[in-house]
Amino acid sequence: xxxxxxxxxxxxxxxxxxxxxxxxxxxxxxxxxxxxxxxxxxxxxxxxxxxxxxxxxxxxxxxxxxxxxxxxxxxxxxxxxxxxxxxxxxxxxxxxxxxxxxxxxxxxxxxxxxxxxxxxxxxxxxxxxxxxxxxxxxxxxxxxxxxxxxxxxxxxxxxxxxxxxxxxxxxxxxxxxxxxxxxxxxxxxxxxxxxxxxxxxxxxxxxxxxxxxxxxxxxxxxxxxxxxxxxxxxxxxxxxxxxxxxxxxxxxxxxxxxxxxxxxxxxxxxxxxxxxxxxxxxxxxxxxxxxxxxxxxxxxxxxxxxxxxxxxxxxx
Amino acid sequence: xxxxxxxxxxxxxxxxxxxxxxxxxxxxxxxxxxxxxxxxxxxxxxxxxxxxxxxxxxxxxxxxxxxxxxxxxxxxxxxxxxxxxxxxxxxxxxxxxxxxxxxxxxxxxxxxxxxxxxxxxxxxxxxxxxxxxxxxxxxxxxxxxxxxxxxxxxxxxxxxxxxxxxxxxxxxxxxxxxxxxxxxxxxxxxxxxxxxxxxxxxxxxxxxxxxxxxxxxxxxxxxxxxxxxxxxxxxxxxxxxxxxxxxxxxxxxxxxxxxxxxxxxxxxxxxxxxxxxxxxxxxxxxxxxxxxxxxx
Numbered sequence: 125x126x127x128x129x130x131x132x133x134x135x136x137x138x139x140x141x142x143x144x145x146x147x148x149x150x151x152x153x154x155x156x157x158x159x160x161x162x163x164x165x166x167x168x169x170x171x172x173x174x175x176x177x178x179x180x181x182x183x184x185x186x187x188x189x190x191x192x193x194x195x196x197x198x199x200x201x202x203x204x205x206x207x208x209x210x211x212x213x214x215x216x217x218x219x220x221x222x223x224x225x226x227x228x229x230x231x232x233x234x235x236x237x238x239x240x241x242x243x244x245x246x247x248x249x250x251x252x253x254x255x256x257x258x259x260x261x262x263x264x265x266x267x268x269x270x271x272x273x274x275x276x277x278x279x280x281x282x283x284x285x286x287x288x289x290x291x292x293x294x295x296x297x298x299x300x301x302x303x304x305x306x307x308x309x310x311x312x313x314x315x316x317x318x319x320x321x322x323x324x325x326x327x328x329x330x331x332x333x334x335x336x337x338x339x340x341x342x343x344x345x346x347x348x349x350x351x352x353x354x355x356x357x358x359x360x361x362x363x364x365x366x367x368x369x370x371x372x373x374x375x376x377x378x379x380x381x382x383x384x385x386x387x388x389x390x391x392x393x394x395x396x397x398x399x400x401x402x403x404x405x406x407x408x409x410x411x412x413x414x415x416x417x418x419x420x421x422x423x424x425x426x427x428x429x430x431x432x433x434x435x436x437x438x439x440x
Numbered sequence: 441x442x443x444x445x446x447x448x449x450x451x452x453x454x455x456x457x458x459x460x461x462x463x464x465x466x467x468x469x470x471x472x473x474x475x476x477x478x479x480x481x482x483x484x485x486x487x488x489x490x491x492x493x494x495x496x497x498x499x500x501x502x503x504x505x506x507x508x509x510x511x512x513x514x515x516x517x518x519x520x521x522x523x524x525x526x527x528x529x530x531x532x533x534x535x536x537x538x539x540x541x542x543x544x545x546x547x548x549x550x551x552x553x554x555x556x557x558x559x560x561x562x563x564x565x566x567x568x569x570x571x572x573x574x575x576x577x578x579x580x581x582x583x584x585x586x587x588x589x590x591x592x593x594x595x596x597x598x599x600x601x602x603x604x605x606x607x608x609x610x611x612x613x614x615x616x617x618x619x620x621x622x623x624x625x626x627x628x629x630x631x632x633x634x635x636x637x638x639x640x641x642x643x644x645x646x647x648x649x650x651x652x653x654x655x656x657x658x659x660x661x662x663x664x665x666x667x668x669x670x671x672x673x674x675x676x677x678x679x680x681x682x683x684x685x686x687x688x689x690x691x692x693x694x695x696x697x698x699x700x701x702x703x704x705x706x707x708x709x710x711x712x713x714x715x716x717x718x719x720x721x722x723x724x725x726x727x728x729x730x731x732x733x734x735x736x
Contacts, residue, residue: 138465141469142469142472145469145472145473145476148476149476149479152476152479152480152483153483155483156483156486156487159487160487160490170498198596198597198621199594199596199597199598199599199600199621200600201551201599201600203550203551217549217550218550219549219550219551219552221532221551221553221599223532223597223598223599223621223622223623224571224597224598224619224620224621224622225569225571225572225576225621225622226571227569227571227621227622227623229532229553229599229623231550231551231552232550233549233550245550245552245555247530247555249569249623251571251576253574254574255574285596285597286597286621431569431576431623432575432576432577432578432736433508433510433511433577433578433734433736434506434508434511434527434567434569434578434625434734435733435734436505436506436733436734437506437527437530437555437625438502438505438506439530439552439555440555440557
């Protein structure tokens with residue numbers, strides 16, 4: 125039997141060397157591809173995050189009442205977690221703070237759910253439009269005013285600083301109007317009660333409030349026979365109340381308000397742009413002057429919009 | 441009796457043939473290794489070129505997006521340079537006192553009341569949102585000094601905060617009708633342009649605002665090198681809200697809605713492997729369109 129011949133392994137070494145070189149080439153190519161892909165992904169992610177943050181802000185702003193922005197107290201911050209459509213991989217949060225002047229400070233953050241640290245923050249400043257100053261008293265009439273002995277006045281004290289009520293009269297009437305009121309009820313006379321802007325009845329005001337949320341616009345003489353109302357009621361004619369009526373917000377009548385046969389409790393303000401020879405008659409009325417309630421129903425009615433020129437900013 | 445077994449050997453011819461074959465093989469391997477090295481170098485060069493472009497393209501939009509053309513934030517707009525007022529800080533005024541505004545705290549989450557891209561300094565411009573009437577506006581005031589303080593809470597009208605925080609106090613040159621809860625944006629001019637550096641290369645440079653001399657500083661490189669302007673190294677183009685190009689020189693107050701930034705850079709070496717033995721250097725380009733959020 126012949127012994128085994130020793131084998132030389134140079135072919136194996138050569139093959140391994142070539143394989144190693146081939147591997148290096150492939151690794152180099154892969155590294156380049158991965159680096160390019162990563163850079164492209166980062167750019168795409170950044171754009172996606174920007175878009176998600178902007179969309180989250182737009183979503184909250186477009187549906188301000190549903191998110192309760194109109195009811196936010198002054199200085200209060202509320203945060204919302206949103207699912208942005210078509211972007212389930214992202215986590216989006218919007219914080220809203222209500223500031224003085226009806227301004228909303230909004231900050232949106234979007235980040236990948238897998239990596240909370242890698243996000244974008246965007247700031248938007250919006251504002252509730254205003255259509256004039258808040259009512260100067262619980263009752264404002266252009267024409268005559270007759271208040272019964274059962275009329276009781278109060279002032280809402282749980283208020284925000286930007287709508288807090290100071291010492292105000294119970295009612296204000298235009299110069300020349302006659303007033304009959306129980307003793308102790310302070311009724312002032314002021315020129316402001318002669319101005320249609322005080323009653324939010326200028327053409328621009330009415331146009332702003334038309335079709336707005338929480339606003340009822342009655343086009344002629346109107347009678348309410350009991351019930352509850354919250355919001356803004358604009359009556360183009362006279363307003364007659366019967367039964368037990370609870371009002372919260374702002375009631376504006378172009379004509380007189382007659383509540384001779386009604387028991388009325390109101391929180392907010394009642395405004396009557398009645399002619400000078402027609403009387404607004406309130407006999408059994410409990411009214412709480414609440415300018416902040418009026419401001420809130422105004423915010424419900426007038427959706428916020430971004431402020432001009434410098435509303436948007438990127439945060440880091 | 442056993443005889444010793446003869447051991448196998450190599451003839452001279454076998455050795456010469458083996459040596460020749462090994463030499464050829466080594467030469468082939470060396471050639472492949474050299475080519476590999478070049479390939480790696482070119483790939484790295486390519487990646488660096490792309491990186492330079494991305495660097496420039498990533499940085500410019502940050503300053504551009506918050507620009508408000510109608511407020512005069514675009515001070516000069518040309519195809520090779522752009523001078524703007526960049527927003528460097530945003531905050532809610534927490535409190536006021538004479539000529540000073542105490543800004544809200546900068547926090548990391550969405551419940552933040554300030555954000556600073558750069559440190560606010562004297563000479564910057566503070567734009568204070570004026571909400572005294574329905575048509576709000578931004579009132580510009582020059583910052584005269586900046587300090588910090590510890591505050592416990594904001595005044596009425598500002599955000600409701602719990603606990604003490606460090607606040608930036610900004611003094612302004614003129615008294616403002618500002619109050620707690622007012623929003624303020626701080627801007628600072630900056631100029632971007634392509635310039636030729638001392639080594640002859642074309643760089644994207646930035647001239648920051650000198651808050652002491654109230655002039656633009658000497659240009660500093662930001663990213664590069666890029667191709668020269670004649671080869672489209674860095675080109676700014678401007679468009680209105682209808683997508684129509686606004687031609688140079690651009691009226692800074694024109695209704696600009698979009699700025700496109702195009703950058704072109706070239707690899708440092710000729711691509712001998714990737715470019716199929718070309719003697720030309722590979723060039724890469726990147727475009728970004730920046731939508732101006734505050735155009736109205």
